[in-house]
Amino acid sequence: MRADVGLESDVETMIAKTVDAYGRLDCAVNNAGVARFAPLIEETTESFDFHLRTNLRGVFYCMKHEVRQMLKNGGGAIVNQSSITGSLTGLPGETMYAATKGGVGGLTKSATLEVAKDNISINAVAACGINAPGDMFHRWMEKEKMSAEDAGKLFPIGRMGTADELAAAVLFLCSDQARFIIGHLLVVDGGWIAR
Numbered sequence: 001m002r003a004d005v006g007l008e009s010d011v012e013t014m015i016a017k018t019v020d021a022y023g024r025l026d027c028a029v030n031n032a033g034v035a036r037f038a039p040l041i042e043e044t045t046e047s048f049d050f051h052l053r054t055n056l057r058g059v060f061y062c063m064k065h066e067v068r069q070m071l072k073n074g075g076g077a078i079v080n081q082s083s084i085t086g087s088l089t090g091l092p093g094e095t096m097y098a099a100t101k102g103g104v105g106g107l108t109k110s111a112t113l114e115v116a117k118d119n120i121s122i123n124a125v126a127a128c129g130i131n132a133p134g135d136m137f138h139r140w141m142e143k144e145k146m147s148a149e150d151a152g153k154l155f156p157i158g159r160m161g162t163a164d165e166l167a168a169a170v171l172f173l174c175s176d177q178a179r180f181i182i183g184h185l186l187v188v189d190g191g192w193i194a195r
Contacts, residue, residue, distance in 0.1 A: 005032045005058030008065075015065045025069040027174035030062045031081040035097040035136045037143070048096050055100035056107070063111055067120060075119030077174045080108050082124040083136070087185055088193055097136065105185055112183040121182045123173045128189040131160040156191030 003014040019025055034054045036047060059080050070076030085091045086102035104124055112122035129137055131148055141151050152159035169188045172178055187193055 005030075005062055006053035008061045011058075011061040011065050015069055019069060024073045025066060025076060026073065027077045027079075028062065028066040029079045029081070029170055029174070030059045030066075032058050033081060033083075033101075033136075035094065035139070037093045037139070038096075039093055040095045043096055048099075051096040051100045055097070056103045059104050059107055063107065063122065067111070067115055070120050071115075071118055076121075077178070078120070078122045079170050079173045080104050080122070080124040082108070082126045082185060084126045084128045084187065084189055084193060085136070087124075087126045088187070094136075108185070109183040116182050119179075121173070121179060123178075123181060123184045123186060125166070125169055125173070126185050126187050126189070127161070127166050127169075128187075128192045129155055129160045130163060130166050130188070132163050132166075154192075155189070156195050159190070161188065161190050 001014060001017060003010040005011055015025065032054055034051060036050065038047060063078060063080070066076070066078055070078075082104040083097070083101040085094055086098035086100065087105045090098055108122050108124040112120075115122065129151065132138065137151075141148070148160055166188050169186055173181065173184075173186060
């Protein structure tokens with residue numbers, strides 16, 4: 001279904017329709033995100049609000065209503081999509097994106113401490129270099145006129161990651177095998193940060 005995560009009413013409806021269709025909510029992945037490249041001195045209040053609305057407020061609304069439902073279920077798992085930019089590194093021209101994605105880490109760590117004893121885990125994934133056209137890394141590649149093959153050489157693993165590899169990390173954090181992991185930022189980056 002279509003939903004604007006920047007509108008709390010849309011999020012509330014999305015969760016309600018999900019529960020109506022499936023009977024419960026066991027896991028949720030908050031993956032909506034936006035990014036615009038601009039130097040800091042050219043950033044505007046409108047740009048800041050654009051990033052805040054989806055990247056941070058959207059995660060807050062989603063977690064709030066997901067947790068409410070999971071409390072009724074007796075537990076669940078939430079995974080928030082963060083980024084290495086803002087959580088672990090910076091990136092010139094991405095100050096607003098970095099600020100909001102860094103904020104996702106704070107939301108994740110604080111919220112999970114409130115609900116851990118209710119059998120709800122909240123974690124985040126910080127990915128980089130996933131070969132998924134349209135994401136921020138691909139837009140950077142386009143700006144730099146770089147092919148996926150050339151971009152892959154920047155990673156210690158020697159290639160870009162796949163959407164399936166990122167999905168596997170997210171599914172692990174949603175699984176029962178990860179129940180003792182809370183408030184964690186799982187880096188999925190082919191060694192980008194390690195180098």
